[in-house]
Amino acid sequence: MLRPFTLHRPETAEAACALLARLGEDAAPYAGGTELLLLMKLGLLRPPHLVDVKRVSGFGDIADGPRLTIGATVTHRTLERSPLVRARCPLVASVARHVANVRVRNVGTVGGNLAFADPHSDLATLFLTLDATVELVSPRGRRELSLAEFVRGPWETARRPDELLASVRLAPWPVGTGAAYVKFGVHERPTLGIAVAVSLDGAGGRARVADARVAIGCVSPRPARVEVAEARLNGVAAAELDDVSGAAADAAAASVDPADDLHGSAEYKREMVAVFVRRALRVAAARARGAEPSATFPYAVVA
């Protein structure tokens, strides 16, 4: 059962932000409600006002450009099926297919996922490897923050109370980048999410890693890029990638800050990071060379 609230349905970002500014702590933005309504049912949140952002014009758009702009109220289902997303950031569409379950994907939004900042978010981890920025709107105007600055910690973001997340912008990888996302776990939400991307420079035997990206989610208080692992990979000859990926994976495992919880002990999670970063890198390296490895691991999804 939910406690009564007043539902507002503004149609412009200005009107929505004005409501948030006026109602202050009494209001919460509401999109699909897949997280918010759960907290409200438990009585953990009791907002007397909900500001529905789904009718705000522009928030549901996906737009192409040098970067791909995904509106905050785009659902996981739309993300999975959008021809534009599939063409520009195909891994994003593949990962969207594996978020939660079909009911949550039909209703839950990209903006809700990022604004909620649950540490077990697949999108945030993947988006970090696409140099994501988020656009925030408020009565004072618009500002853009990197996703890394936006997500501050578990359920904590840099969003001010009168701000709304309008969109997220992704910088698609150059052609020839091999990438992979691996999520692992037996619970409803992932125990571990690893996103990797490897761009090669030069052809055949002379190919080298021009740009490697590794992001890890779910194990630390917030998802993060792992620069030490990336540094290990940059400049490495393509032919040696498989060997070096083990060292990069160990560096990644040393960088995380896991805690004991229902998903497992801190030690176990650190070990799983090493295992899955190595596996994800091998899949990405094969893809960079134009191959599609058949990679299946127990309790894991490879996107």
Place this chain on the structure above:
Amino acid sequence: MAGGQALERIRVVVNGSSRELEVASHALLLDVLRDTLDLKGAKRSCDTQVCGACTVLVDGQAVSACTYLAVEADGRAVLTVEGLADGESLDPLQRAFLDAGAVQCGFCTSGMLLTARALLRDNTAPSREDVLHYLRGSLCRCTGYRKIVEAIMTAAGGSR
């Protein structure tokens, strides 16, 4: 936008017939279906979008009615298990579930049927992997899923 208790008038097509309802903003679709419309097919079990017992289709898409505001259904079509059969003649999915013995206690069945219905709308020739992927988050504590998957594959073959 008045007080929280204010009722909102919504128009919903439920199982093919147009209904005009007055619902509170905070009313959940599951409660409106079960208590106002007396459609008890959708069940409340986990109440957290994990199990699928409350699954109904809104404009053909599966949603967890336990965590979905009734006002969101305004202007849309809601299908519950009660609307699946055409009079006395069962939907091919229902037929296949019976034939395969995919029902034991029945608590998950309405959700399974509707989820399968949404799948077959999206994908008329699903592979076994597609079926398993779509059923993630639809829990059955009795059958072990095998017969459910079998039934869905059979129904898909039949409607191909």
